[in-house]
Amino acid sequence: MKAQNYSNHTRYYTPHHFVFYPVVLTCAGVSAYLVFQQAGSALIWLAIMGLFLLLAALSFMMRQHYALNNQNRIVRLEVYYRYFASTNKRLDTLAKPLSFSQLAALRFASDEEFATLTDRAIQEDLSADEIKRSIKNWKPDYMRA
Numbered sequence: 342m343k344a345q346n347y348s349n350h351t352r353y354y355t356p357h358h359f360v361f362y363p364v365v366l367t368c369a370g371v372s373a374y375l376v377f378q379q380a381g382s383a384l385i386w387l388a389i390m391g392l393f394l395l396l397a398a399l400s401f402m403m404r405q406h407y408a409l410n411n412q413n414r415i416v417r418l419e420v421y422y423r424y425f426a427s428t429n430k431r432l433d434t435l436a437k438p439l440s441f442s443q444l445a446a447l448r449f450a451s452d453e454e455f456a457t458l459t460d461r462a463i464q465e466d467l468s469a470d471e472i473k474r475s476i477k478n479w480k481p482d483y484m485r486a
Contacts, residue, residue: 357404366397373386443472
């Protein structure tokens with residue numbers, strides 16, 4: 342497996358992204374085409390196209406919603422624990438709390454730079470992208486949903 346870093350940390354789920362969605366969107370496209378080709382049944386094909394688009398939107402929301410909510414809770418706990426383990430201070434009691442996107446970016450930092458980068462993120466209010474770009478030793482996360 343290739344080493345994970347900033348440029349390749351995005352992950353796809355092949356059956357969902359490259360099979361299900363193309364099939365559903367192709368069916369919606371064919372339905373849209375038939376709306377104009379079969380004028381007598383245009384309303385029926387428009388309804389079918391709408392159903393395919395609704396199916397695609399709902400499946401995307403549901404798939405992402407459950408997995409990401411659970412993952413976000415785990416990431417937040419992981420970052421809080423790592424900060425406490427490395428500094429013996431509670432991260433959630435600091436004066437300026439970090440946003441979830443900042444916490445999520447910090448999880449890619451190696452143990453050696455984690456506490457320092459966390460403190461810097463708090464002091465300088467670094468964005469998630471700035472945090473990721475500041476990481477020198479990327480700690481990969483191959484188990485994301």
